[in-house]
Amino acid sequence: MTTATRDRQAAKNARTVRPRGRRRVRAAGVTALLVGAVACSAAPAFAGPILVRGGGPAGGYGASGGHGAYGGYATPDSQSATATESAGVVLIDTVLPYQNAQAAGTGMVLTASGQVLTNYHVVQGAGTINVTVATTGQSYAATVVGTDPSNDVALLQLTGASGLTTIKADADQAQVGDAVTAVGNAGGTGTLTAAAGTISSLTSSVTAASEGSSSGAETLSSMIETTADVVAGDSGGPLFDAQGEVVGIDTAASTGSEIDGYAIPIARALGIVQQIRSGAETSAVRIGPAAFLGVELSSGAMDDGSGDGFGYSGNATTATGATIGNVVSGTAAAGAGLQADDVITSLNGHAVSSAADVSAALVGTNPGDQVSIGWTDQSGAAHTATVALGASPVA
Incomplete structure (x- = not known):
């Protein structure tokens, strides 16, 4: 050598x-x-x-x-x-x-x-x-x-x-x-x-x-x-x-x-x-689109209500979670009543502290699956709902 x-x-x-x-x-x-x-x-x-x-x-x-x-x-x-x-x-x-x-x-x-x-x-x-x-x-x-x-x-x-x-x-x-x-x-x-x-x-x-x-x-x-x-x-x-x-x-x-x-x-x-x-779907191969909740999120975690986190626009809540930047019309999230600046705190049984957590919680789900979602609105009130996931426009 x-x-x-x-x-x-x-x-x-x-x-x-x-x-x-x-x-x-x-x-x-x-x-x-x-x-x-x-x-x-x-x-x-x-x-x-x-x-x-x-x-x-x-x-x-x-x-x-x-x-x-x-x-x-x-x-x-x-x-x-x-x-x-x-x-x-x-x-x-x-x-x-x-x-x-x-x-x-x-x-x-x-x-x-x-x-x-x-x-x-x-x-x-x-x-x-x-x-x-x-x-x-x-x-x-x-x-x-x-x-x-x-x-x-x-x-x-x-x-x-x-x-x-x-x-x-x-x-x-x-x-x-x-x-x-x-x-x-x-x-x-x-x-x-x-x-x-x-x-x-x-x-x-x-x-x-x-x-x-x-x-x-x-x-x-x-x-x-x-x-x-x-x-x-x-x-x-x-x-x-x-x-x-x-x-x-x-x-x-x-x-x-x-x-x-x-x-x-x-x-x-x-x-x-x-x-x-x-067209044969297996445990490894998925055919067609992924499940879609219908929210656009910032990528970081909330910083406990300091009013200055990723995408956080100064609401009164002290919740830690993923802040919603936008809700897509006609989707599961819109039907449940989520709005921009609400904070998602749990999804499908998993605690949520960031946008990455939202993506991780949806891994393995399919369009039509029922999932539970918890969130805190801009006034600080906590909400929960069960929604049927839609199909992603793409992936």
């Missing part, structure tokens, strides 16, 4: 690994951040659910920014994607109503009629999804056909799309040492970049959680690990081999003095796509 190789390995062993975006991964002593989507606006506490959720277009590896180009981590080695590398790749922008934020990620076109493959964490919690074809600039509204959250895979359908260029999936088995290129919407800037590297492992495991959070961690196994500099916003993008065929979905990345990328093998993802297309 050369001195350079030993130095690189030592740095790799010492660093913290982060999935690009939304999650933080740890396996065999490695922690990574999902690079799925980049939080582009709103609440600092929502540092990146999507996170690949990592940095916004103005820089900063976290949504709150302020730490340099990539938050003090290694500067990624990448360049603008070529026309060939951009073919079949799309830019994904979402609005996250519960967190009152926007996010950006990447996807791959599977069919000329507009089916798009991406990471689940790129669209999780989305109220609207807009997809732009990188090579043409044409934009489409998108809906979620189905998802497999445990494997971090989602299948979208673009409305009114036709004649789109598709990616080509690799039919061979990728090998350690193969040259690869990770392409994606790095930093959420709306332009594609390409980062070259090689495959260093086909059996890596990473445990991922939203950036800035230790809850909701998930472990992804048998991942492709590469030396390609994958960063926030790349999630859902293609990992190309030397022949221009897709071998994986860019999903997570390390941080520190060296950057490694982690990708879901394309064969695994396409197997999940086939199950979604079959």
Whole structure:
């Protein structure tokens, strides 16, 4: 082993690994951040659910920014994607109503009629999804056909799309040492970049959680690990081999003095796509939209009525919970009588102290499910109600 190789390995062993975006991964002593989507606006506490959720277009590896180009981590080695590398790749922008934020990620076109493959964490919690074809600039509204959250895979359908260029999936088995290129919407800037590297492992495991959070961690196994500099916003993008065929979905990345990328093998993802297309829902695969309560929330917790919290407009209550910024007309929340500036204190049997808690309490629910909700109105009066969840407009 050369001195350079030993130095690189030592740095790799010492660093913290982060999935690009939304999650933080740890396996065999490695922690990574999902690079799925980049939080582009709103609440600092929502540092990146999507996170690949990592940095916004103005820089900063976290949504709150302020730490340099990539938050003090290694500067990624990448360049603008070529026309060939951009073919079949799309830019994904979402609005996250519960967190009152926007996010950006990447996807791959599977069919000329507009089916798009991406990471689940790129669209999780989305109220609207807009997809732009990188090579043409044409934009489409998108809906979620189905998802497999445990494997971090989602299948979208673009409305009114036709004649789109598709990616080509690799039919061979990728090998350690193969040259690869990770392409994606790095930093959420709306332009594609390409980062070259090689495959260093086909059996890596990473445990991922939203950036800035230790809850909701998930472990992804048998991942492709590469030396390609994958960063926030790349999630859902293609990992190309030397022949221009897709071998994986860019999903997570390390941080520190060296950057490694982690990708879901394309064969695994396409197997999940086939199950979604079959319409057969299982404990892992969900077909169609998620449940929808119908509130837009700030992303932080109340600060015990000090009158100056995330989205808090100075009501008299001292309740701790998630403050409502807006209630969507015709939804379960509207029917129950919730209003802007009310504070949700419990949902579905779980205490609520933040927007993230609201999202977590709805995990596993489906449209039509009955859930209990507790809240405090602007006068400080407490209320409870049982409501039937609606269907999310998108995810």
